[in-house]
Amino acid sequence: MSKPGKKVHNQVVFKEYNQNQLSLPIDLECLIPPNHMVRVVNSALDQMNLEPLLAKYPGGGRSSYHPVMMTKLIVYAYADKTFSSRRIEKAARENIMYMWLCGGNSPDFKTINSFRGERMKDVLVEIFSEVVELLHKQGYIKLENYFLDGTKIEANANKYSWVWGKSTKRYKEKLREKCRELFEFVDLANQKENEEYGDRNLEELGEEKPIDSQAIEEAVKKIDERLTQNPKEKKFIKVKRVLLKDYLPRMKKYEKQEELLAECNSYSKTDTDATFMRMKEDAMKNGQLKPGYNVQIGTENQFVVGYSIHQSAGDTSCLKEHLEELKKNLGGKLPANIVADAGYGSEENYEYLAQENLGNYVKYNTFHKEATAKGKPDPTLVQNWLYDKQKDEYTCGFRRVLRFKYIKTQKSKRGYRSTIRVYQSDDCQDCPYLKRCIKQSNNPDFKKQIYINPKGNELKAEARANLTSEYGLKMRSLRPIEVESVFGDIKGNFGVRRFILKGLEKVKLEWGLHCIAHNMRKLAVVLG
Structure with missing residues (x-):
């Protein structure tokens, strides 16, 4: 004989199954666990000032979906690895997390896409700034150490239409x-x-x-x-x-x-804002150029504090522009210390950091090459040569003298001018280390020349002192943990290796959403 509420079939007991039976709870919120990411997104956006978004609606005409609800929907969708407007529409109809967040509303994919591409485009930076301010108020970031790095992400463009x-x-x-x-x-x-x-x-x-x-x-x-x-x-x-x-x-x-x-x-030709760059993800291993964007982010405590999109493949030219944009988003202030790898080390960038009174923990390209593996100075590197200030001449590691010849000016792509002092040897032909030092050693008339940037060298010395200090060693050890883990989460865990939208402005919007979504995921982990 079967137990009450149970069904027996061939002596097997099954749980009660009745699709017409009413059951509790009726409220969807009761089905959502505490500190679930959807609650984190809902609570965070409720604490933000979204007036700039509301101002995008002039009034009149048919009623619109509430912009706060739409913002919550899109932010949570990106945090949940759902980027397609059609998939977001489907989730809003079928997934209880989305249904609760939308309060029973179910906007279609056209509405979602229009809101994302038109309403949010001009105000997303302000929404992101609100997220950063919230994290700062709640003590998750201090705006003290800013870890900067960049990566290349492929554009939604034909790689053969260059x-x-x-x-x-x-x-x-x-x-x-x-x-x-x-x-x-x-x-x-x-x-x-x-x-x-x-x-x-x-x-x-x-x-x-x-x-x-x-x-x-x-x-x-x-x-x-x-x-x-x-x-x-x-x-x-x-x-x-x-x-x-x-x-x-x-x-x-x-x-x-x-x-x-x-x-x-x-x-x-299919995305005229995209520039051809070499990507880290090179399946053919042939160095093929692909249309893409240079994405720069700065993190603290593995939260994204600032981001920018650039069309230049090199990181060096991005630092000043990125920090100026960050300053604007942070209300005119910048984090106390800037930590970055050798891709950002240049005279122009060091001078900018000094003008802004920022802690300079930015490497330069020869930082790790100034000594050999055994710790002995490399005699072929100029920074290890002797300099006689009175005679204004250098003595190389092989005891050859290089005398001052003339001054020239170098101009960067951004228009920054550097003063270069050129020194030249009298004769290097009988030097036993000639082939090691000079590539053009087969030319009997060639004389070794070096190009010295006094101001740049002075700024590099300051950077090196900072980087080799106890605090600098700590910052150098944290940099890969900080920013690389964020790129790993967005690109690796969530598969963002190619943009969906086209054009610089829309790509900024898309990446901004990914950064907000990452911060929401990170916040949910901290609270959980």
Whole structure:
């Protein structure tokens, strides 16, 4: 005989199964465990000032889903590894965590995508700043040590649809040469110069004005004027056809490409903001360039405190721009100490850190090469050579003297100027270590030259003193644990190795959501 409330089939006892039986609890919240991540997201966003988001709604028209609910939905979805708007829509209908968070609302994927791409785009940085402020108020971060690093993430773009800046410049110059030849063929160039400059020659006028699309259009007008006088002139008819159907469209295309390139050296046709870079994830191991973005983040206690997206592949040029953006988001202040690897060590960056009175724990590229594995100085490295200040000359590790020759100025891509002092040896040909020191040792006339940046060396010395101090050693040991673990969580655990959205602004939005989501996951772990 079966027990009450049980069903027996062939002596096997099953639990009661009745789909029409009402059961408690009716409230979904009772089914959600304490300190679950959905509660953390809900509580955190309830404490934030989301007025900038509310201000995006001008009023009037049909009623909209509440922006706070939509923000909670998208932030929790990203924290739950759900990035597709269609999957978020499905979860809002079927998953009790999402259903409770939405309060019974179930926006469709178009609404979700529109809210994410349009409403949140201009205010996400402010929402992220609110998250950072909340973490600071609750004591999870102190804004004391800022660990900075970058990574490359592939863009949502065709990797075979590239445009290279050098190629565009070369093709444009070839086209200009063809235009000059064609202008000379129909005697347009001389006529135009005479009309514009009179008797003055090119030496008086300076450099020749480069041919562009406007110059081609003016040439076509001149041809039209001649054709009104002689409509059957075959030479002008042919030249006009070539200019209008071939040269002018190509010139406009190259000018458009240069406009899109701006300061970049390349871009993808399917995402014109993406630059071709070498990725760490190189499946073919052939160094293939892929369209992507340079993502910079700064962390403290493994929470993301700041982020920025760059089109430049090198980290060196990103530090100043990143910290300026961070300062703006933190209300005009910066963390006390900046900790970064050798990719950021430059005179320009060190000078910026000094101007901002920031602790400099940033390595430079020769930091680990200034001594051999046995701890002995490497005689081929300039930083280990003797310098006579009175004579202003260096003595290399092999006892050869290099005397001062001249001063030159170096200019970085960002326009920063460095003063370089050049020193040269008298003769190195009889040195037994010649081949070890000079790659061009087969050239009998070659003399060893070194380029010394006094100001840069002084700033490097300060950085080295900081890095080798007791506190500096601690910061160096924490840096890979801090920022690399965050990249590992976002890229490894949550598979963010390729952006979904296209364009610099939308990529900033997407990465900002990933950073907020990471902070929510980290907060849930701390509270749990």
